[in-house]
Amino acid sequence: MLIEHLNRQRLEREAQGLQRQRRIAESPCAPRQWVSQGGQPARELLAFCSNDYLGLANHPALVEALAEGARQFGAGSGASHLISGHSRAHAGLEDDLAAWLAPSIPNAAALYFCTGYLANLALLTALGDASATIFADKLNHASLIDGALLAKATMQRYAHRNLTVLAGQLERCTTPIKLIVTDAVFSMDGDLADLPALLALAERFDAWLIVDDAHGFGVIGAQGRGSLSHFGLHSERLIYMGTLGKAAGLGGAFVAADPSIIDWLVQSARPYIYTTAAPPAVAHALRESLRLIGGAEGDQRRAQLQQLITQLRTQLFALIAAHPTLGWRLADSSTAIQPLIVGDNTAALALMAALDAQGLWVPAIRPPTVPVGTARLRITLSASHSAADVQRLVDGLACAARESP
Numbered sequence: 001m002l003i004e005h006l007n008r009q010r011l012e013r014e015a016q017g018l019q020r021q022r023r024i025a026e027s028p029c030a031p032r033q034w035v036s037q038g039g040q041p042a043r044e045l046l047a048f049c050s051n052d053y054l055g056l057a058n059h060p061a062l063v064e065a066l067a068e069g070a071r072q073f074g075a076g077s078g079a080s081h082l083i084s085g086h087s088r089a090h091a092g093l094e095d096d097l098a099a100w101l102a103p104s105i106p107n108a109a110a111l112y113f114c115t116g117y118l119a120n121l122a123l124l125t126a127l128g129d130a131s132a133t134i135f136a137d138k139l140n141h142a143s144l145i146d147g148a149l150l151a152k153a154t155m156q157r158y159a160h161r162n163l164t165v166l167a168g169q170l171e172r173c174t175t176p177i178k179l180i181v182t183d184a185v186f187s188m189d190g191d192l193a194d195l196p197a198l199l200a201l202a203e204r205f206d207a208w209l210i211v212d213d214a215h216g217f218g219v220i221g222a223q224g225r226g227s228l229s230h231f232g233l234h235s236e237r238l239i240y241m242g243t244l245g246k247a248a249g250l251g252g253a254f255v256a257a258d259p260s261i262i263d264w265l266v267q268s269a270r271p272y273i274y275t276t277a278a279p280p281a282v283a284h285a286l287r288e289s290l291r292l293i294g295g296a297e298g299d300q301r302r303a304q305l306q307q308l309i310t311q312l313r314t315q316l317f318a319l320i321a322a323h324p325t326l327g328w329r330l331a332d333s334s335t336a337i338q339p340l341i342v343g344d345n346t347a348a349l350a351l352m353a354a355l356d357a358q359g360l361w362v363p364a365i366r367p368p369t370v371p372v373g374t375a376r377l378r379i380t381l382s383a384s385h386s387a388a389d390v391q392r393l394v395d396g397l398a399c400a401a402r403e404s405p
């Protein structure tokens with residue numbers, strides 16, 4: 001019964017162009033990556049899909065720091081943080097992260113999590129009790145949506161970046177605790193939330209602002225300090241979540257906030273308490289990653305990334321203008337996430353396949369990850385791409401555009 005039930009659903013998904021498939025990376029995360037699929041021999045592809053925005057995932061200094069961390073702290077943590085798995089490496093990393101956010105959050109403390117997904121579940125379930133309302137942007141990341149669904153709090157969603165709707169919801173809200181929750185850089189669109197205006201609303205309505213900076217941490221703001229720094233914000237009402245598997249090149253995530261909030265997470269957040277601490281070597285290597293991100297090499301990498309973003313947008317606008325009947329649209333994004341919106345699921349898959357045939361790897365993103373009718377190629381750039389790499393992608397898209405029916 002179960003297997004037939006699943007097979008029926010699989011057929012439906014296939015008919016809708018929604019079936020997902022994994023590829024196997026045979027080499028480290030990098031623009032040129034050896035990849036295999038379905039038992040076929042591995043091929044080398046030029047990839048525009050990772051969130052490794054600074055090109056640190058395979059940086060020799062981080063590979064070495066990870067090995068050094070393993071020599072110093074062993075391979076695994078052995079237990080959850082509250083039992084015996086909380087090592088000096090984790091504690092040191094949390095000190096570094098608290099200092100990183102100190103310019104934006106007075107007296108900030110930080111807590112390291114195994115993944116960003118868990119950090120968001122932890123935050124929203126621990127703070128979003130029955131006396132709270134969670135106000136969420138409709139395009140927030142799945143982990144924020146799941147966290148809000150799991151929380152006892154009431155959830156109100158507002159249309160993407162629509163602060164008028166949000167202000168009305170806040171005005172009518174009668175619960176004593178109000179939590180506004182937003183992606184800082186929206187993960188499938190690349191656009192920025194208006195954090196200064198959101199913070200102003202939080203102040204006006206005595207609410208808190210939870211910012212998920214998965215795609216801003218390390219990339220935007222002076223020294224890559226992230227979205228709060230980019231907008232020059234400073235407030236005790238800010239609760240910050242940054243992930244460390246994207247620009248930081250390793251894995252895990254953290255929350256930085258007032259020490260009372262951090263302590264409450266340690267006391268009560270089940271996704272923090274009931275999971276084994278990440279290997280301490282990862283925390284050790286993350287401290288090296290923070291030094292790289294905040295230093296001269298980080299600045300160089302961010303400058304290179306910025307140049308590539310400008311190049312890609314200029315060239316893609318010209319390409320779209322030359323092929324108006326295709327209905328392609330470049331999202332309004334200034335970040336490393338540059339979605340090319342195609343609309344239809346099968347069209348997005350066909351475009352991905354046309355690029356694949358030219359040795360280019362750009363993922364097609366379909367519903368439910370994005371709204372119906374906005375299937376897209378999610379192009380992501382990394383500082384380890386070159387101008388020639390971007391040119392090859394644009395040439396590949398031009399070729400697909402000419403051959404498109």
Ligand SMILES: *Cc1c(COP(=O)(O)O)cnc(C)c1O
Binds near residue numbers: 120215243244
């Ligand atoms: C990737 C991502 C997460 C989840 O972080 P992981 O460390 O990958 O679990 C959370 N929020 C946003 C906006 C993300 O893009």
